[in-house]
Amino acid sequence: MIDGLALRTLSLMTPLGRITIKPGRRSGKPCIRSLRITVSDVLDYLASGMSVEDVLRDFPDLTRDDIYACLAFGADRERRLVVADTHRPTAATS
Numbered sequence: 001m002i003d004g005l006a007l008r009t010l011s012l013m014t015p016l017g018r019i020t021i022k023p024g025r026r027s028g029k030p031c032i033r034s035l036r037i038t039v040s041d042v043l044d045y046l047a048s049g050m051s052v053e054d055v056l057r058d059f060p061d062l063t064r065d066d067i068y069a070c071l072a073f074g075a076d077r078e079r080r081l082v083v084a085d086t087h088r089p090t091a092a093t094s
Helices: 039-047 052-058 064-080
Strands: 019-021
Touching: 019 064, 039 052, 039 064, 052 064
Parallel strands: none
Antiparallel strands: none
16 A cells, blocks of 8 residues: 555656556566566576567567666666665674
């Protein structure tokens, strides 16, 4: 619930709102334009060495802008990553 309203679909502020999150689709993972293709799928394909053209050829429903939106989404998530400092000085180390 957000502000008392049930969240049905979240469109993130990526180029043209291409990334959507729906609780019932792909276990709530971020997907491209309500397709069943997840952002992590596309990023995994690119990380494995596939070119943008390879991905577009294998997934004709995707556009180049969809892939750029996945990259932007991944970059934004990485910027927000925070690692908690679990080291707490003790009397012996301080």
